């Protein structure tokens with residue numbers, strides 16, 4: 001089964017570079033990079049997992065399920081093929097020029113149907129057709145292993161028959177080299193043409209660097225640019241004849257060719273000091289822009305590149321101004337008047353200082369003395385007023401754009417805090433609100449994700465959302481048990497919400513409007529009296545669904561759920577859930593079964609509690625009965641003691657009367673016949689009296 005799955009995947013290879021070979025495997029829970037477009041590993045079909053953190057979700061699986069999951073797991077492992085490798089495809093020449101790829105996520109069910117055909121001919125199989133994707137190949141950060149391979153693949157730039165990925169690292173590195181060469185030409189041609197920095201001694205060094213740059217230009221125009229893949233109607237064209245034709249059609253090609261005009265041959269006539277003959281090299285400005293555009297796309301902080309480019313323009317203009325000032329001073333005569341450069345100190349630094357001063361300030365500059373000097377100063381000031389103001393304004397805009405999100409966040413927080421203060425809300429509540437804002441910002445860096453995604457086309461928006469939330473959604477049992485399309489249908493409806501420690505997410509008895517999926521954090525399902533934790537729900541757990549399912553008698557929340565610490569949840573509204581369940585009956589079934597299980601568990605628990613309660617009551621009443629019986633007995637024994645003591649007293653009195661009578665008889669010398677006496681000791685235990693009693697009984 002596993003073997004056949006592997007074979008299926010060979011048919012589903014998505015990048016020409018991987019065709020015919022089993023692509024490398026990745027971790028099943030590949031967290032998609034946030035900054036990149038959706039890749040196949042970030043899609044639900046490729047993230048079928050077999051584990052859950054929730055203690056509520058079913059643990060037992062049938063044997064068939066396990067086998068199925070194993071196969072799916074293998075598929076997941078093998079389908080981790082990067083759509084957007086930054087590397088040059090190896091087998092392009094043998095492939096279709098324009099190849100098509102699905103923009104949608106590959107469903108696992110599709111390969112299953114093809115599985116039959118592969119079973120029929122398991123040994124010999126024609127190589128699978130290569131499929132290429134039309135998406136923007138923004139490279140996501142490669143693993144260490146990929147980085148090593150990337151280094152070697154960068155060498156494919158040297159392969160004259162391999163097409164080049166315009167978004168690949170290799171090409172961007174090449175653009176960096178060309179940009180260096182361009183910048184060298186831009187700065188040094190003007191510098192050497194005006195300042196006396198090129199001397200006969202150092203001319204060979206200057207020329208060596210010049211011709212190295214020319215070689216880079218030549219390679220760029222002759223070898224690299226003609227092999228650059230391009231998008232045609234959404235598909236990458238990689239055939240060399242086509243890519244060459246495409247480059248030659250562009251205006252950039254014309255400028256690139258003109259930039260290589262070998263005017264330096266005139267050195268033989270004018271001499272090597274005529275560096276200005278190299279000025280055509282400055283026409284390769286498009287490559288300079290292209291490099292910055294590529295960096296803008298690739299870097300996570302593009303405004304750094306934008307500011308860098310604007311600063312380059314500013315310094316370059318001052319540099320040109322400095323060169324012009326020196327050239328003019330030289331032409332008028334160094335130190336010949338107050339305005340010109342006086343030939344003291346470092347010429348370039350002095351002139352650069354003068355140019356900066358004139359470009360950024362008006363007044364307090366050396367007064368021009370002749371017409372040329374007046375013209376120069378006027379031009380310098382105008383440049384300062386218009387060009388510099390423009391460039392500095394541009395920098396301000398870039399910084400404002402970069403910090404706009406934070407500024408808006410601050411505005412929202414301040415507005416809300418002001419509102420609460422005006423309403424005289426308790427300080428604790430205000431603190432909670434501020435805390436929520438801080439936490440949400442630290443987690444999401446925005447308050448409304450949907451607003452950001454709304455600028456994208458629907459499918460792309462969905463793929464981005466899937467990629468961003470895949471690590472959580474792949475843990476949700478519901479999505480694993482149901483078809484992949486359920487996740488695709490629901491992913492855009494999920495609204496991220498945050499809760500603070502101890503917050504009530506749903507309260508028992510309330511009407512339910514939303515169900516929740518835990519993205520991060522822990523929630524407790526509380527017992528009726530909120531003294532006991534019935535269940536602990538963790539990442540990937542679903543709750544709050546019972547009251548949304550419309551089960552008779554269970555239309556209100558069956559339990560209170562609290563957030564343990566900070567928690568990030570996805571909320572799904574009743575309407576969205578209903579709409580999804582209408583088309584996914586199996587999902588409704590899964591939810592009902594789960595609800596049924598929870599309801600039964602809760603009922604069993606409640607019944608147990610009730611029985612325990614009744615038993616406790618019974619035993620308590622039994623104990624009180626016993627106590628009252630014992631009390632009664634004691635009381636009765638005490639009363640019997642009283643009566644016996646009365647008898648005793650009587651007997652005692654009669655005895656004493658008898659003895660009195662005998663004594664008086666004795667004293668009167670009368671003969672008295674005493675009755676015979678029987679003396680017995682009544683034990684304490686028998687009589688239940690505190691002291692042993694002597695009972696005298698007259699026979």
Ligand SMILES: Nc1ncnc2c1ncn2[C@@H]1O[C@@H]2COP(=O)(O)O[C@H]2[C@H]1O
Pocket residue numbers: 056506512525534535542543544545546547548556557558559560561598601602
């Ligand atoms: N014993 C339990 N174990 C796990 N989750 C529960 C339990 N009882 C209730 N819940 C969840 O808590 C939610 C409260 O709101 P609902 O009744 O809509 O849906 C409920 C279930 O999702």
